[in-house]
Amino acid sequence: MADIAAARAAGAKPGVGGRGGGLRRRRLQLIPSIISTLPMAATAIGVFIICIIFTIIWSFTNSKLFPTFNFVGLDQYERLWATPKWQVSVSNVWVFGVVSMAGNLVFGYLLAVFMDQRIRQEDLFRTIFLYPVALSGVVTGLVWQWMMDPNLGIQEAVRNMGWTNFQFAPLVQPETALYGMVVAGIWGGVGVTMAILLAGLRGVDTEVWKAAKVDGIPAWRTYLFIALPMMKGAVITAVILQAVGVIRVFDLVIAMTGGGPGIATQMPAVYVVQAINTRAVGQGMAAATMMLLPVALIIAVQFVFRWRAKLRAERLATR
Amino acid sequence: MKKFLPVVATMAAAMLATTAVRAADVEVIHWWTSGGEQAAVTVFANEFDALGGDKWIDTAIALGETARAAVMQRALGGDPPEAAQFNPGRQYEELIAAGLLLDLTPLAEAEGWSDIVRPDTIESSCHIDGKWWCVPVNIHSWQWGWASIPAFEKVGLAVPKNMDEFIAAAPKLKEAGIIPFAVGGDGGGWQISGMAGVLQLNMLGVELRDKIFRDLDTAAAAGPEVTKVFETVRSLQQYSDDGSVGRNWNDTTNLVITDAAAFQIMGDWARGEFSVAGEQPGVDYECVAGPADKPYLNTGGDIFVFFKQNDPDVERAQLKLASMMINPRVQALFNNAKGSLPVRDDVDMSLADACMKKGLALLADPATVVADVGQYRTEDFNIQMNDLWTDFWFNPETTVEQAQARFVDLIANAD
Numbered sequence: 056m057a058d059i060a061a062a063r064a065a066g067a068k069p070g071v072g073g074r075g076g077g078l079r080r081r082r083l084q085l086i087p088s089i090i091s092t093l094p095m096a097a098t099a100i101g102v103f104i105i106c107i108i109f110t111i112i113w114s115f116t117n118s119k120l121f122p123t124f125n126f127v128g129l130d131q132y133e134r135l136w137a138t139p140k141w142q143v144s145v146s147n148v149w150v151f152g153v154v155s156m157a158g159n160l161v162f163g164y165l166l167a168v169f170m171d172q173r174i175r176q177e178d179l180f181r182t183i184f185l186y187p188v189a190l191s192g193v194v195t196g197l198v199w200q201w202m203m204d205p206n207l208g209i210q211e212a213v214r215n216m217g218w219t220n221f222q223f224a225p226l227v228q229p230e231t232a233l234y235g236m237v238v239a240g241i242w243g244g245v246g247v248t249m250a251i252l253l254a255g256l257r258g259v260d261t262e263v264w265k266a267a268k269v270d271g272i273p274a275w276r277t278y279l280f281i282a283l284p285m286m287k288g289a290v291i292t293a294v295i296l297q298a299v300g301v302i303r304v305f306d307l308v309i310a311m312t313g314g315g316p317g318i319a320t321q322m323p324a325v326y327v328v329q330a331i332n333t334r335a336v337g338q339g340m341a342a343a344t345m346m347l348l349p350v351a352l353i354i355a356v357q358f359v360f361r362w363r364a365k366l367r368a369e370r371l372a373t374r
Numbered sequence: 375m376k377k378f379l380p381v382v383a384t385m386a387a388a389m390l391a392t393t394a395v396r397a398a399d400v401e402v403i404h405w406w407t408s409g410g411e412q413a414a415v416t417v418f419a420n421e422f423d424a425l426g427g428d429k430w431i432d433t434a435i436a437l438g439e440t441a442r443a444a445v446m447q448r449a450l451g452g453d454p455p456e457a458a459q460f461n462p463g464r465q466y467e468e469l470i471a472a473g474l475l476l477d478l479t480p481l482a483e484a485e486g487w488s489d490i491v492r493p494d495t496i497e498s499s500c501h502i503d504g505k506w507w508c509v510p511v512n513i514h515s516w517q518w519g520w521a522s523i524p525a526f527e528k529v530g531l532a533v534p535k536n537m538d539e540f541i542a543a544a545p546k547l548k549e550a551g552i553i554p555f556a557v558g559g560d561g562g563g564w565q566i567s568g569m570a571g572v573l574q575l576n577m578l579g580v581e582l583r584d585k586i587f588r589d590l591d592t593a594a595a596a597g598p599e600v601t602k603v604f605e606t607v608r609s610l611q612q613y614s615d616d617g618s619v620g621r622n623w624n625d626t627t628n629l630v631i632t633d634a635a636a637f638q639i640m641g642d643w644a645r646g647e648f649s650v651a652g653e654q655p656g657v658d659y660e661c662v663a664g665p666a667d668k669p670y671l672n673t674g675g676d677i678f679v680f681f682k683q684n685d686p687d688v689e690r691a692q693l694k695l696a697s698m699m700i701n702p703r704v705q706a707l708f709n710n711a712k713g714s715l716p717v718r719d720d721v722d723m724s725l726a727d728a729c730m731k732k733g734l735a736l737l738a739d740p741a742t743v744v745a746d747v748g749q750y751r752t753e754d755f756n757i758q759m760n761d762l763w764t765d766f767w768f769n770p771e772t773t774v775e776q777a778q779a780r781f782v783d784l785i786a787n788a789d
Contacts, residue, residue, distance in 0.1 A: 119754075120446060120468035134787065139780065140761045205616060227619045229769050315559050316619040317768030318761055329562070332443035334468065335754040 114340035131341035152301040155240040163248025185246040196310025199239035229319035255289025398691035401431040404459035405441035408624040410646020414712035428691035454681035462499030463748040476680040482506035508677040512714035519665030525636040554613035556635035558621035563764025576666040645713030661729035671736040674746040
């Protein structure tokens with residue numbers, strides 16, 4: 056998709072200056088941009104499309120270490136949905152997704168509003184808030200794992216200060232471990248949400264603010280009920296970015312809990328990798344195919360939104 | 375002068391030979407990363423380098439599952455290491471079937487491996503359909519308990535000889551502020567699964583265990599004996615500590631070494647940790663065979679496979695390494711450092727300590743030597759067992775009935 060758009064954009068520019076014979080020149084000038092986008096297009100088709108097709112095909116086989124074409128129908132899917140670890144993974148990804156996305160939006164918007172107050176050193180704060188995004192999930196996970204470790208982390212530090220009954224070690228209890236991961240997930244992702252929402256806020260017309268002020272609406276209500284609905288696009292972008300990240304969450308699990316205690320923090324992506332590593336490739340492919348479904352759904356939703364926006368724009372233009 | 379010519383000739387021949395043979399690097403992937411394990415693998419590396427010419431390239435990857443996955447990925451990608459560690463059993467059956475491994479049969483026949491390697495359960499994991507595909511380097515048994523003598527002395531109790539005695543002692547240990555039962559939950563729960571497997575073998579006996587795991591008898595898997603195993607594991611859970619989540623095995627063993635914990639069920643590789651820490655068997659710690667009155671010795675262990683490389687120099691170096699690994703002197707040095715038993719019995723074990731002597735005595739009695747479950751079932755199955763046991767251990771909501779139903783399900787679907 057992106058390459059076509061790029062090619063179109065590259066082709067559109069020189070066409071402006073061209074008169075007589077411009078069409079041919081335009082075509083000639085398209086060639087370099089086509090050539091330069093070919094590698095990316097080939098990778099996109101090769102890596103994404105072909106690999107996805109093979110993933111789906113192999114999910115119907117009993118491939119072990121080496122992929123085979125020994126088809127077994129839906130056996131892998133039956134095994135998948137009968138496996139407690141997968142059931143736990145699916146419910147975990149829902150809980151983790153909903154809670155961390157909600158937290159992300161709330162804190163991201165609060166940070167964006169804070170940044171919108173014409174504070175001093177805005178660049179410095181933006182860098183600080185965006186910094187966690189630059190860290191690898193493994194680093195984020197390890198840092199939080201240390202902070203939540205009952206013997207080294209916050210719990211021990213607070214106890215040493217005198218509050219000897221203080222409890223903060225979510226990762227060692229199966230009921231709370233997932234929420235420990237949510238905290239790390241929000242910390243790691245809130246910067247991006249803030250940046251997107253801040254851009255959205257800045258995109259709201261200043262006239263709207265002036266009008267709200269004249270009407271005597273308090274600032275918090277303006278932010279919540281006027282500005283927020285006007286930046287639907289930014290919110291949707293932030294949510295979709297988060298959602299795709301949630302579905303493939305892997306490094307946080309590996310760094311923080313290894314899926315434990317027991318299987319309490321297993322996630323679908325971990326299941327896929329482990330199945331492949333233990334030479335149950337068919338099983339891993341079935342799980343990967345199941346993971347593809349919600350991603351495809353999210354992308355479809357995004358398409359629908361974009362398509363509707365385009366229709367509306369066309370309607371406005373023809374009016 | 376008369377002697378001079380032949381000397382020159384042999385020298386020239388030797389020089390020619392050395393120039394014609396190119397020294398090769400032999401990359402070895404293994405998962406020996408703890409202190410005792412490193413001491414053992416260093417024996418291999420040093421002995422191999424001392425042979426001259428070729429070089430041991432060490433690629434240590436922590437955690438067996440991860441290391442094996444890396445080997446498989448590289449084999450699939452067409453860039454396999456020269457040698458790689460596996461556990462005896464079915465972990466490498468696809469590699470043999472795909473023709474990726476170097477056939478060691480000529481070397482094995484020349485050195486008479488079939489006559490020297492024992493017991494049969496170890497030999498049969500490398501000697502498959504008349505061909506040798508790997509070199510067994512040691513015998514490791516899971517069937518051991520490790521007790522801290524000072525911890526039991528502190529509460530005035532004798533070191534237990536079986537699980538009943540331990541469970542009777544556990545409340546007193548807990549009262550005294552000692553972790554009664556040390557276990558770790560890292561790597562998807564392999565420690566918990568292994569510990570449960572030890573109890574399983576002790577409580578079911580080898581016939582019933584083989585009926586379930588080898589013959590896949592679901593009625594036996596659903597039987598009351600298995601229920602009792604689940605109940606025992608459940609009752610042990612209250613005696614472990616909060617820090618067990620995600621703890622690796624050697625940190626867990628270290629709790630027993632430092633007397634913070636009283637008892638751990640772990641394979642005999644734990645002995646290497648005790649000896650690296652300078653502990654003496656019978657004084658600082660005790661190795662409890664079984665832990666049961668009638669102990670078994672299950673023959674897990676380690677083997678090395680050698681990948682085909684299509685380079686005669688590399689192949690020569692690989693065969694040299696294979697031959698070295700099974701050499702009696704290297705076997706003695708390596709197994710002493712590792713805490714495992716040698717795969718041949720003509721090895722000088724004068725260095726063996728009290729624990730290893732116990733193991734050697736068990737190994738000499740064919741009635742106690744049994745195969746490892748890993749020799750019957752695939753790694754895929756074993757990982758699912760790990761999931762089952764680790765969930766059962768850490769999740770109090772999983773009942774004995776649910777866990778056993780899942781177990782029967784796994785047995786029914788095993789291949």
